[in-house]
Amino acid sequence: MLPIFVELVRKAKEATAAAVRASNTSGGWGEFGAIGAAIQVTDGPVFTGVSISLLCGIGFCAEHSATAEMVKHGYTRIERIVAITHDGTVIPPCGRCRELLYQVNIDNLDAKVLVSDTQEAELRELLPHVWQEKADFLRRSPYHGR
Numbered sequence: 001m002l003p004i005f006v007e008l009v010r011k012a013k014e015a016t017a018a019a020v021r022a023s024n025t026s027g028g029w030g031e032f033g034a035i036g037a038a039i040q041v042t043d044g045p046v047f048t049g050v051s052i053s054l055l056c057g058i059g060f061c062a063e064h065s066a067t068a069e070m071v072k073h074g075y076t077r078i079e080r081i082v083a084i085t086h087d088g089t090v091i092p093p094c095g096r097c098r099e100l101l102y103q104v105n106i107d108n109l110d111a112k113v114l115v116s117d118t119q120e121a122e123l124r125e126l127l128p129h130v131w132q133e134k135a136d137f138l139r140r141s142p143y144h145g146r
């Protein structure tokens with residue numbers, strides 16, 4: 001494991017434990033905490049999240065819930081992010097999450113993403129050909145900020 005990510009991986013794995021227990025006792029069709037994520041913000045704390053998978057194609061990734069937790073506390077700029085399975089396998093974020101992290105703060109293109117036990121990448125490497133010009137257009141949209 002890359003040393004700079006060890007603590008984030010530990011926190012992401014810790015986040016999955018209660019969610020997996022909830023999944024096993026919910027009596028529903030959900031799978032909670034199959035994936036955990038941890039975000040280190042720039043000059044701030046670590047935020048964690050877990051995935052929720054339900055029938056009918058609903059649910060969300062761990063990176064989504066970690067991002068919501070981060071934004072809830074007033075942060076948007078990500079320094080490092082990890083996502084792991086509940087048993088500790090590092091996985092890179094899916095395409096939707098890459099886009100989410102980018103749109104939350106365009107500077108997150110510089111965020112370091114753990115993509116395997118031994119390799120990190122900047123978000124910009126995982127999300128080439130961004131559509132920032134259109135994002136600038138959307139900022140002027142009357143729908144922005146609703």
Ligand SMILES: [Zn+2]
Pocket residue numbers: 061062063093094095096097098
């Ligand atoms: Zn995702």
